[in-house]
Amino acid sequence: xxxxxxSLKNLETRYGQIYALRGIxxxxxxxxxxxxxxxxxAGKSTTLKTISSLINASSGSVIFNGEDxxxxxxxxxxEMGVIHVPEGRMIFKELTxxxxxxxxxxxxxxNDVRKKRLERVYELFPVLGERQQQMGGxxxxxxxxxxxxxxxxxxxxKLLLLDEPSMGLAPLIVKNIMDIIKQINKEQGTTILLxxxxxxxxxxFANRAYVLETGEIVMEGSAEEMSKDESIVKAYLxx
Amino acid sequence: xxxxxxxxxxxxxxxxxxxxxGLVAIGYSMVYGIIKLLxxxxxxxxxxxxxxxxxxxxxxxxxxxxxxxxxxxxxxxTMLLVGLLGVLIQRVAYRPMLKAxxxxxxxxxxxxxxxxxxxxxxxxxxxxxxxxxxxxxESFFLGPLRLTETRVVLIVAAFALMFIMHMxxxxxxxxxxxxxxxxxxxxxxxxxxxxxxxxxxxxxxGSALAAAAGIMAGVYYGTIHFFMGFLIGLKAFTAAxxxxxxxxxxxxxxxxxxxxxxxxxTQIPFIGTEWKDVFSFAxxxxxxxxxxxxxxxxxxxxxx
Numbered sequence: 001x002x003x004x005x006x007s008l009k010n011l012e013t014r015y016g017q018i019y020a021l022r023g024i025x026x027x028x029x030x031x032x033x034x035x036x037x038x039x040x041x042a043g044k045s046t047t048l049k050t051i052s053s054l055i056n057a058s059s060g061s062v063i064f065n066g067e068d069x070x071x072x073x074x075x076x077x078x079e080m081g082v083i084h085v086p087e088g089r090m091i092f093k094e095l096t097x098x099x100x101x102x103x104x105x106x107x108x109x110x111n112d113v114r115k116k117r118l119e120r121v122y123e124l125f126p127v128l129g130e131r132q133q134q135m136g137g138x139x140x141x142x143x144x145x146x147x148x149x150x151x152x153x154x155x156x157x158k159l160l161l162l163d164e165p166s167m168g169l170a171p172l173i174v175k176n177i178m179d180i181i182k183q184i185n186k187e188q189g190t191t192i193l194l195x196x197x198x199x200x201x202x203x204x205f206a207n208r209a210y211v212l213e214t215g216e217i218v219m220e221g222s223a224e225e226m227s228k229d230e231s232i233v234k235a236y237l238x239x
Numbered sequence: 240x241x242x243x244x245x246x247x248x249x250x251x252x253x254x255x256x257x258x259x260x261g262l263v264a265i266g267y268s269m270v271y272g273i274i275k276l277l278x279x280x281x282x283x284x285x286x287x288x289x290x291x292x293x294x295x296x297x298x299x300x301x302x303x304x305x306x307x308x309x310x311x312x313x314x315x316x317t318m319l320l321v322g323l324l325g326v327l328i329q330r331v332a333y334r335p336m337l338k339a340x341x342x343x344x345x346x347x348x349x350x351x352x353x354x355x356x357x358x359x360x361x362x363x364x365x366x367x368x369x370x371x372x373x374x375x376x377e378s379f380f381l382g383p384l385r386l387t388e389t390r391v392v393l394i395v396a397a398f399a400l401m402f403i404m405h406m407x408x409x410x411x412x413x414x415x416x417x418x419x420x421x422x423x424x425x426x427x428x429x430x431x432x433x434x435x436x437x438x439x440x441x442x443x444x445g446s447a448l449a450a451a452a453g454i455m456a457g458v459y460y461g462t463i464h465f466f467m468g469f470l471i472g473l474k475a476f477t478a479a480x481x482x483x484x485x486x487x488x489x490x491x492x493x494x495x496x497x498x499x500x501x502x503x504x505t506q507i508p509f510i511g512t513e514w515k516d517v518f519s520f521a522x523x524x525x526x527x528x529x530x531x532x533x534x535x536x537x538x539x540x541x542x543x
Binding site: 052054073074075078079083084085086090091092093094095099102103104106107151155 | 412416422425426430432434
């Protein structure tokens with residue numbers, strides 16, 4: 001196997017004295033969709049936040065494209081092409097849809113490119129184009145998720161970190177969002193690390209998956225194998 | 240004078256003074272929006288702007304006179320220098336305190352304010368200084384309005400600065416980033432925005448606008464003083480609260496409204512100009528009681 005795009009080595013993160021991650025190892029190959037599964041509080045979101053440096057690791061390292069980015073500041077990690085779509089979408093509710101998208105391309109300095117990217121996002125999510133002058137806060141949950149993803153795509157990321165894109169959405173919309181994630185992966189070759197509680201939906205299209213439990217990786221393997229093994233699904237993934 | 244003429248005159252006066260308030264209030268409000276700090280030193284930045292302008296004029300006037308060209312040049316240079324001073328203060332005094340409790344940074348701001356006005360007090364020997372400019376003070380009439388060239392230039396300049404500011408925050412990426420940071424700092428980092436850089440830029444812009452207002456006030460009143468920033472700091476705070484603190488168009492609106500309130504309020508029989516400040520602060524209290532989020536503010540319980 002070639003050198004992974006992203007690799008977490010013995011990554012440890014603490015909140016004060018409490019360990020959220022206890023030395024996890026994760027490798028993500030270029031072009032892969034990798035799912036990070038686990039119950040609430042297992043450390044899934046913390047993993048993504050540590051990669052994007054919103055939280056600093058207490059030890060271990062995050063390697064992206066061969067470069068150690070563990071202690072880089074968040075904005076420089078974005079400049080390298082690692083885009084984190086946070087849990088709860090976190091769109092700017094009091095800015096318009098268009099302004100939200102434009103901010104996604106903050107690192108871009110060419111206005112023509114920005115315009116082209118905007119058009120592409122509107123193609124991918126037509127509803128955003130229709131509502132571009134509305135305040136972000138007026139969008140429905142599904143539309144806000146689309147906005148959060150569209151905003152991430154404004155930079156043409158190399159690695160997309162998605163935190164619970166299906167949270168609180170109706171099944172039909174979940175399917176829609178998942179289809180778009182697949183499409184982004186296929187058409188642009190964007191590598192995706194996806195955090196999900198909705199394990200069934202995630203395993204359907206991920207290549208591989210890791211299962212986290214109280215800050216440790218308790219299982220890893222191909223998504224296909226995992227979804228077939230009923231006992232695993234029951235023990236770790238619920239339902 | 241007929242009543243409508245008095246009212247028209249006061250409308251102009253109110254807008255002129257209000258535009259000074261507005262220019263200072265923008266910086267006040269932006270800094271609050273972005274790091275939730277009531278920057279008590281902001282009024283002193285206005286005062287330093289006035290003194291820097293005076294220093295520039297005293298150096299430059301033997302060569303280029305003290306007319307409008309040299310005033311405009313002085314204003315631009317002062318805005319640049321005082322803007323950089325604002326960035327420096329931010330870097331030295333406030334950034335190390337960003338993670339400290341809010342009260343600590345508030346006290347830091349008070350200390351910065353004292354350092355600034357005491358320094359200027361020592362340097363200026365605590366005296367009023369004449370702001371001598373060589374511009375026409377002859378009045379002329381525009382319909383019923385009695386105007387001077389100075390007042391017309393000042394109000395045009397103040398509104399032009401506010402307009403430029405408005406374009407900056409609505410049209411440029413940096414302006415949008417400023418608004419976004421006041422909404423959600425963490426998410427801004429995920430957009431690749433260097434938050435420290437935007438905070439520094441906010442201090443630069445806010446301080447430069449306050450400095451511009453300081454020079455204009457020097458031209459308008461004719462004298463300046465080391466403590467002139469204190470009252471306008473409070474007025475700018477009032478204006479920011481009226482408009483909705485943290486919201487930049489609100490600060491401009493609040494400043495203009497406050498100017499108008501003072502101008503018209505002092506026309507009410509038995510309320511003379513000496514009641515002007517009472518009038519303003521009574522309004523502040525009313526707003527804090529009945530509409531604490533201000534005219535353009537969002538309803539949100541967490542305020543300080």
